[in-house]
Amino acid sequence: MERDRNPVRAAVRAAVLAAGVAAAAPAAAETATVVIPREALRQAFADAFGQAALKLDNFGPKQGNSWLEQQSHLRIGTQTVPLSLPYLQFQLKIGTALRKWFFYLDEIHADSMSVDWKDNQRLRLRIRLEKEGEEIKGRCIRRKVNGDWTECTDIVERDGHIRRPGGLPRFDLHFRPVAYDGGLAPEPGMETTLLKGAVFFSNAFCNFSGLCGAITASFNSIYAPGLPEWTAEALAAPGARKAVARRTRERLAPIVEQAILQKDKAKPTSWKITGLKYENDRFVATVSYTLPPPRMPLPKKVQIVPFVQKAETTVKPATYRDRCPARFVVEGRVKVAYPGKISYRYVTDRGERSGLRQQAFIQAGTYTLAPWQHTPKRPISTTYAIGPGKSGPRTGWYRLEIVSATPKVGAVPAGKSKGNKVAWRDECRKVPGPGTLQQAPKRPNPGGTLRRPASPHDPASQQQRPRRAVPARIVAPQG
Known part of the structure; x- marks a missing residue:
């Protein structure tokens, strides 16, 4: 490599190369164990599920002889997981007419999702469903004489409601927190409870022979265990678990970063939870993190002298x-x-x-x-000195x-x-130039003081002059 003959340019290049070598030092990977308080752990999951939304709905416009339209989903943050729910179908012959009854779930939303402790190691996610409107939509078709099917024309109310005496319909999901994607998420294979709620229909509809009993039995055997299980499957989807892990990581960041700061006297540039275990009545997380690279001494700055x-x-x-x-x-x-x-x-x-x-x-x-x-x-001035x-x-x-x-x-x-x-x-x-007007100076009188001649109008001279005598004139009186 040819040597640079310019001393200033060579010094600048050397300083830049030295700075580049110092900045290229790799960051060290570290591992630490951090105790996570139980309440902080519960609150982290409560915040994660507090922003979740659950919708149970498979009812839509009629298409052929069906009203099935899957609209159910679980949404956590920006992640949406679809759910596919079955519908109930019954066949009943009244007289010579054959009828088919279909029952769907319509616009059932989660009213709330709360988290508390089931036992020392497991959390309980309780999901309460709203009870507004008609949650069960019933539709009927009958077979005509020519064999075609058409919608029933009777005016009997076929829609039903899901009710729980003393509160909202609800079900529980039990899970252990585990490390996932840098944060914490529910362990796959969550335990579920049955849906606590019953189906109610109008008295006129239940007059059909055995129909209400059949619907109630099917609801208890399909929807009561199925709704919690389908929700648990949606929560086990990778997208949902990542959304929960992201939120729990944000909530636990102050605890983790403070523990690393106390250990290494430096704030980590990045970290992630790689493990979580329960020991001695407490949760201990294994955290992998990186620290800022150590600062290497740089050469003194080259002072470039200006021109x-x-x-x-x-x-x-x-x-x-x-x-x-x-x-x-x-x-x-x-x-x-x-x-x-x-x-x-x-x-x-x-x-x-x-x-x-x-x-x-x-x-x-x-x-x-x-x-x-x-x-x-x-x-320019309009005043001139003379x-x-x-x-x-x-x-x-x-x-x-x-x-x-x-x-x-x-x-x-x-x-x-x-x-x-x-x-x-x-x-x-x-200094004035030629032609400038000047006032003649006063000259002193060498002969002393000059007196001016007296004027006849001068009062002083009149006092000194004697007055001329005027002879008296006698005038004799007449008559």
Whole structure:
């Protein structure tokens, strides 16, 4: 394999390979025994069967001379197991007419499924059936003279009900919990009890000779033991057992994971129950699990030095106090780690920019970039000063901006893209030019204080001048 001459790329490749070797360490398989409390075990199965639904129904629309339509099923979670139920058939001859009677189950649902302990080792699943509506549907056909069969036209009520005095019809299933598919499920071959419930029909229907007795006998011999057995067979189906095992595993997860955490001081990444036994009045589960792989020390991270490590901006002078307009010289300095080139420019706070410039570097080091001489623009004003004086001070900033950085060593970060902001202050003096109006200065009087001549209208002069005498005039009275 050819050696990579680029030191940066070679270091990165070595770090990646080292990390891959450390992550490839296989996880260790472990085994532990975990005590499952009896109440936790019962509650796990109660939750699993609490979400189950049982429907007993083989009655549908008439097709030919039959009303059979299998709709029975057991549903646990997302798993549905179909059930195939038989129907009852009787033949009775009344006079010369031959009749056939068919009886089906219609829309019988489980009202509830509860779990408790049958004995120390076995759980009991009790299924209660609802008693709403007519659970037994009766249909009749009779043979005509020509030998064809047609539906009976009598109006006698043929439907029946399943009732249990004092409660709902129910049956029980007894089972031992066993390990299955990572969780717990009922052991195949569940023990069943007879359905506790009886069939009831109307009095008018029972007037047919011996028909009610025959139906009751068939119900007790077929449905009473059959419904629990068919339900147990559905629960023994792989799909139903997997659904129960999945739910019990979820319920028992806190107990199992806490036991493994106490044993190995680590939370397992995966686990499954592989066995369950009853000993010393308690249930003990065998759990197979895997722990997170041990963390192997990785080599120190390779620090890749960026291309542009430092960018600085300077301005001269920082404060301008000479004649207007102000002139500033902006200069940039950069420190690079590799040979390469950059494109840069100078920008101001007022949005002004220098032209785009380029600078190449033949080796690493610190470089001074070409300066930019700039006169900040003054805003247009409608106020003009007359005579010498200072305009108001202005402030702003300059900054070096690196538009692009291209190192010659390959894929390394570009690094700094902006320099620091440097402030400037403009206090330039505005000197008036030719033609500017000026006020003449006042000159002092070298001869002392000048007195102005007295005015005849001046009150002060009138007081000093003597008044002229006016001769008196005598006027003689008349008459």
